[in-house]
Structures are given as structure tokens and as C-alpha cells.
Amino acid sequence: MKTTKKANKKIDITKYSRSELENEFMKLSSQIEELSARIEWYEEQYRLGREKRFGASSEKTTLDQISLFNEPEAETVPFHVEPKIDDIIKAKKKKGHKAKILKDLPIEVIEYKLHEDEQVCSECNQDLHEMSKEIRKELKVIPAQVIVTEHIRYTYSCRNCEQNEINTPIIIAPMPVPVIKNSLASPTLIAHIMTRKYVEAVPLYRQEQQLQHDGLAISRQTMANWMIYSANNWLKPLYQRMHEHLIQKDVLHADETVLEVLCEPGRPATTDSYMWMYRTSKDTEPIILYDYQQGRSGEYPKAFLNNFKGYLHVDGYAGYHKVSEATLVGCWAHARRKYDEALKSLANNKSIAGTASEEGLNYCNKLFEIENELAELPFDKRYEKRLELSKPILESYFAWVIEQQKQALPQGYLGKAITYSLKQKDKLQAFLLDGRLEISNNRAERSIKPFVIGRKNWLFSNTPKGATASAIIYSIIETAKENGLTPFNYITYLLERLPNINLEDKDQLDALLPYSTSLPSSCRSLKNR
Numbered sequence: 446m447k448t449t450k451k452a453n454k455k456i457d458i459t460k461y462s463r464s465e466l467e468n469e470f471m472k473l474s475s476q477i478e479e480l481s482a483r484i485e486w487y488e489e490q491y492r493l494g495r496e497k498r499f500g501a502s503s504e505k506t507t508l509d510q511i512s513l514f515n516e517p518e519a520e521t522v523p524f525h526v527e528p529k530i531d532d533i534i535k536a537k538k539k540k541g542h543k544a545k546i547l548k549d550l551p552i553e554v555i556e557y558k559l560h561e562d563e564q565v566c567s568e569c570n571q572d573l574h575e576m577s578k579e580i581r582k583e584l585k586v587i588p589a590q591v592i593v594t595e596h597i598r599y600t601y602s603c604r605n606c607e608q609n610e611i612n613t614p615i616i617i618a619p620m621p622v623p624v625i626k627n628s629l630a631s632p633t634l635i636a637h638i639m640t641r642k643y644v645e646a647v648p649l650y651r652q653e654q655q656l657q658h659d660g661l662a663i664s665r666q667t668m669a670n671w672m673i674y675s676a677n678n679w680l681k682p683l684y685q686r687m688h689e690h691l692i693q694k695d696v697l698h699a700d701e702t703v704l705e706v707l708c709e710p711g712r713p714a715t716t717d718s719y720m721w722m723y724r725t726s727k728d729t730e731p732i733i734l735y736d737y738q739q740g741r742s743g744e745y746p747k748a749f750l751n752n753f754k755g756y757l758h759v760d761g762y763a764g765y766h767k768v769s770e771a772t773l774v775g776c777w778a779h780a781r782r783k784y785d786e787a788l789k790s791l792a793n794n795k796s797i798a799g800t801a802s803e804e805g806l807n808y809c810n811k812l813f814e815i816e817n818e819l820a821e822l823p824f825d826k827r828y829e830k831r832l833e834l835s836k837p838i839l840e841s842y843f844a845w846v847i848e849q850q851k852q853a854l855p856q857g858y859l860g861k862a863i864t865y866s867l868k869q870k871d872k873l874q875a876f877l878l879d880g881r882l883e884i885s886n887n888r889a890e891r892s893i894k895p896f897v898i899g900r901k902n903w904l905f906s907n908t909p910k911g912a913t914a915s916a917i918i919y920s921i922i923e924t925a926k927e928n929g930l931t932p933f934n935y936i937t938y939l940l941e942r943l944p945n946i947n948l949e950d951k952d953q954l955d956a957l958l959p960y961s962t963s964l965p966s967s968c969r970s971l972k973n974r
Contacts, residue, residue, distance in 0.1 A: 547582060549971035591661050594631060596620060622944040624679065630671050632940035638668050639675075640933045643915070643922050646899040669911060676914035679943040684917045686954045687732050687924065688749075695755040696726035696881050698889035699746060699765060702897055705905040706912050709739060720916060721745060722893040726758075728824075728881060730960035731927035733892050735916040737909070743767030756879060758886045761869055775872030778885035781809035783862035790858045801849055802859050805866075808842040816884045824880030831877050839874055842866075895923060921959070928959040929973035935959065938968050 461469075564573040598620040606613040624632050641647045647655075649665040656663050691697065704720045721736040723746075738745040743764030750757070750768050757771040760779050765771075787802035815834050819827045846866050853860040866873065876882040896919055906912035925935045939957060946953045956963045 543582070547584075550584075553585065589637065589659075591634075591656075591659060596623075621941065624940045624944055625671065625674055628671075632937045635671050635675050635940055636933050636936035639672065639918055639922070639936055642672075642903070643899065643918050644895075644926075644932050646902045648903040669907070672918065673910050673914040675940060676917040677910075679940060680917050680921050682948045683939065683943070683954060683957060684734065684920050686951065687920070687958065688734060690958075691723060691725065691732045691734060692750060692753045694725050694729060694732075696729075696758070696879075697750070697753065697755065697771075698724050698726065698758040698886055698892070699750075700760065700886065700889035700893045701741065701762070702893055702900075704737065704900070704912060706737075706739075706907070706909060707905055708908045710909075712739070717741075718912065719745075720893075720896055720912075721749065722889060722896070723749065724889060724892050726881060726883065727888065731924060732960075733923040733927060734920045735896065735923075737906075737912040737916040739909075756875070756882055758883060758889060759872070760886055761865060772875060772878070773872050774875040774878075774882050774886075775869045776886035777809055777812055777873060777876075778887050778890075780862070780866050780869070780873060781806060781813070783858065783865055784809060787858035787862050801853065802862070804845070805842075805849075805859075805862060808838065808845070811838055812884060822880075826880070828877075828880035831880070836877060839877075843870060892923060892927075895919070925959045929970055930959055930964070930968050931970045935964075935968045938965065 559573070565571070566573055599618050601616045601618070602613050603610075624630060624635060638649070638652060641652055642649060649668050652668065653663065653665045699722065701719050701721045704718045705715070706718045707714045709716065709718065718737065718739050719741050721738060722733065723736070724733040725731055736745070736749050741762075741764060744767060746765055747767040747769075750771065752770075753768065754770045755772070756774050757765065757768060758774045758776065759765040760776050765773055784802050784806040788800070788806065791800070791802070812835055815831070815838075819830050819834075822830065843866070846863050849859075850863050850867065853863050855861075855864065876884050906915060921936070921939070922932045925932050942957060946957075948954070955961060
């Protein structure tokens with residue numbers, strides 16, 4: 446009698462028919478296949494997690510780069526004579542490097558001369574003349590200094606009228622409106638705190654400590670109040686004016702990221718809020734706007750981009766479909782990233798060359814290579830060349846994707862890459878519609894990165910008012926940077942001018958926009974003056 450163990454019990458297989466045994470065998474085979482696929486998936490997760498933690502983060506590749514690491518014997522080159530050490534030293538020296546660093550900086554000259562009494566020859570007692578001079582250049586840093594500025598306004602009257610007339614005219618000298626009434630805050634101090642937090646990502650509690658070291662006791666709560674007041678009262682009208690200009694453009698980019706706001710009414714402190722970002726494309730004046738919202742619903746971009754009817758570059762998030770009047774343009778960087786993840790998840794002993802993941806990545810790389818070649822062409826020429834060069838690759842790629850879908854495991858990284866491309870097919874092909882469009886949404890990702898980096902330091906916003914103020918300040922600063930302005934000088938100029946103009950006058954606001962040609966040269970960075 447033949448027996449087998451199952452759950453520590455002996456089972457008499459003679460009691461079962463052949464068909465029952467075959468069914469049991471098929472069932473066990475299916476379970477083994479399912480468990481093997483699950484183990485492979487967990488191994489992929491482990492390898493990709495290890496690669497993300499310890500590996501290079503760049504996704505840039507060339508068509509031949511992948512095989513370089515798997516088949517080194519195919520890439521060997523004949524032995525070359527090593528260069529001489531003198532040649533190496535000469536190659537490292539860059540002529541004009543110091544001059545390039547110093548060319549835009551102000552110069553302070555300190556001269557060392559002999560006193561007139563000493564300018565006498567020790568041999569013949571005749572006067573000495575300047576034969577030559579030696580110049581040594583150094584970089585001098587002047588740390589931030591805090592001084593008190595007293596604004597004294599005088600009032601005038603007429604003594605003759607005081608003595609001889611019934612009415613005495615009183616004239617008060619004009620004085621600029623302060624940025625915050627009855628406060629020690631000046632435009633330069635607020636601009637300093639803003640740029641430290643929103644450009645250099647220094648949290649307010651650390652700024653509080655640093656100011657205390659300089660003998661200035663200003664609490665982080667006071668600084669936070671200054672930020673919120675200045676953003677809502679002075680910078681907000683400028684933000685709203687840029688918003689009006691933004692939605693009139695033909696091509697925009699959008700992205701969003703998580704933001705934690707602790708004291709949102711009716712919501713736990715750990716609930717995710719979002720910072721949305723919208724910006725113009727590359728061939729118009731840069732405008733970058735952030736928008737704080739309590740969620741990730743598609744209603745938020747729909748409301749922010751109300752009446753926008755152009756092209757909108759996005760990633761794969763479905764919420765942007767709510768912007769119904771816009772034509773959505775997909776991101777090939779996201780499609781390529783998924784094939785990159787699929788390659789990184791492969792076992793170390795598995796050859797990458799010839800895999801479906803490599804083939805998918807190669808399709809993406811070909812499209813990016815074509816874009817690099819067409820980058821300098823005018824819009825109409827770029828449109829024509831894309832139809833000639835990129836469209837055939839797209840057709841071949843999506844035919845290949847449909848075939849691969851039949852074979853790839855849906856939950857594997859390759860399966861996810863293929864599913865992403867199929868779901869995003871219309872949006873991924875949309876860049877062919879207009880020469881002004883881009884192949885990726887990397888422009889938006891680069892613009893939201895300063896906020897993400899800052900968030901790593903200050904972690905969260907305390908209140909919705911603070912989050913809204915941060916969105917406004919980030920918008921002004923990032924737009925200023927993109928337009929070649931120095932954030933500190935520009936914010937200082939705004940806080941000096943905005944309290945003293947009519948904020949309802951759009952012409953006056955337009956003159957203060959980061960891309961206005963009427964801004965003083967002091968607002969521009971040294972290299973852009």
C-alpha cells in the first residue's frame with residue numbers, strides 16, 4: 446500500500462480515483478506557482494528597497510549603459526599608454542577659474558604704500574617712484590548685523606501765523622507706511638527671516654537660537670506671526686495677480702506633495718494635507734504658484750485652474766481629469782522610472798541584457814534622445830520632426846506593450862510599468878500635439894523640490910493660516926529665483942513698496958511682479974544685472 450504524509454497523517458491514496466489525484470496535483474501545482482510568484486515579488490521588493498537606500502538615485506541611462514555592467518568582456522578596449530603626471534596636472538588646472546568666481550562681486554581695495562617720508566632712496570636720498578604692484582585677492586565675508594533704525598518725522602508750523610493769524614497751518618513730513626504698525630519688524634528683517642526659512646530651509650526655532658546668540662531675543666511665535674501677516678496683507682495681492690496671469694497661458698505644469706498641518710479644525714494631526722504646485726512652461730515668463738489644500742481631491746486643481754483651457758503636464762494621478770477643459774499631457778519620466786525600478790529589482794545573478802525591462806527602458810531612452818536633438822528647434826519644426834521621428838517609436842512601443850501585457854505578472858514591477866503605459870497611453874502620446882509641449886513633467890518636479898527639501902527640516906505647518914502663508918511666500922520666492930532675482934533684495938523691495946501703493950491698482954502690482962522689466966537692478970542677482 447502506497448501512503449503519503451499530509452498534516453502529519455498517513456493517507457491511503459488507493460481510496461482516491463485517478464481523476465481526483467490529478468485534480469489534487471493540479472491544485473498543489475497552482476499553489477506552488479502562486480507561492481513562487483509571491484516569493485519572487487517579495488524578493489523584488491527587497492532588492493528595489495536596497496537599491497533605493499544604497500544605490501545611485503539617477504535614472505539617466507544611455508542605450509549601451511545597461512550591458513556595460515553585465516558584460517564587461519564585450520566592452521574591453523585595447524591597452525593605452527598611461528599619461529605622464531605632468532599632463533595630468535596641467536589638465537586639472539582651469540584657466541580663469543578665479544576670475545569667473547569673482548567677476549560679479551563688489552571689490553574693496555586696500556592699498557599698502559610707504560609713507561611719504563619713507564619714499565626716499567637709501568643710497569642717494571632721491572624720491573622713489575612706483576615700479577610695480579602686487580595684487581592678492583581674497584573673499585571677505587561680512588556676517589549679518591542687526592542695527593536699530595529710528596524713523597523720525599518732523600512736524601512744521603508757521604510762527605508768524607501762530608502770532609498774528611487765526612489759523613496756523615501745520616505740515617507733517619511724509620514718511621513711508623511701516624510693514625507692520627507698532628512693530629520692530631522692518632522689511633529687511635522680515636525678508637531675512639523669510640529667505641532663511643524658504644530658501645535655506647532653516648526652521649524658525651533655529652533662527653530664534655541664532656538671533657539669541659547675536660543678542661536679539663525674538664521668539665519663533667513672533668517670527669511666525671510676522672510671516673503670516675506679511676504674506677496675507679502684502680504678498681497675497683501679488684500672488685493673486687500672478688494667478689490671473691498663469692491661467693491665461695497655453696501650457697502649464699502641475700504636481701502635488703504631502704504636507705502635515707497639525708491644527709486643522711476637525712482633523713487629526715496626522716492627517717495628510719497637500720501642497721499643490723502649478724507653473725508655466727519653458728518658453729514664457731516663469732510663474733510658480735503653490736496652493737495649500739486639505740486633501741488630494743481633483744476638485745482642488747479644477748478650482749485653481751478654473752477657465753484654463755490649454756495643455757496641462759501632469760503625472761499619472763487621476764484627479765487632474767477634473768480639469769475637464771484642459772488637455773492633459775503625460776510624463777515619460779514616470780514611465781521610464783518604472784522600467785528603471787523593474788531593472789533594479791532583478792536578481793544580481795540575472796542578466797539584464799535582453800530582458801523586457803531593458804527593452805522598455807530603451808524605448809523610453811530613444812524618445813528622450815530625440816527630444817535632446819530637437820531642443821533648440823522652433824515650435825513648428827519640433828512638431829514636424831516629432832511626427833517624423835518620435836511617432837513611429839510610439840507606435841512600435843505600444844504594440845510591444847500590448848504583447849508584453851500577456852506575459853508579465855501584473856503585480857511585478859515590469860507588469861506595473863506596462864500597466865502604467867497602457868492606462869496613460871493617450872496622455873503619453875499627447876506631446877505630439879504641439880511643439881511647445883515637453884516629453885516629461887520634470888519641470889514641475891524640479892519646482893516642487895525646494896518645498897520638499899524645506900519640509901525635511903521644518904517637518905510640518907502648525908495651522909492652516911501658516912500653511913497658506915507658506916504657499917504664498919514659496920510662490921513669490923521661487924518665481925523670483927526663476928526670473929534671476931535675489932530673493933532677499935526682492936522681498937525687501939516688495940515690503941517697502943507694497944504698503945505704500947494702491948493694492949487694487951493692477952498696473953502698480955504688475956510693475957512689482959518678479960518678471961517685470963521695471964524692477965530696480967538691485968533686485969537682480971549680480972550675474973543678471
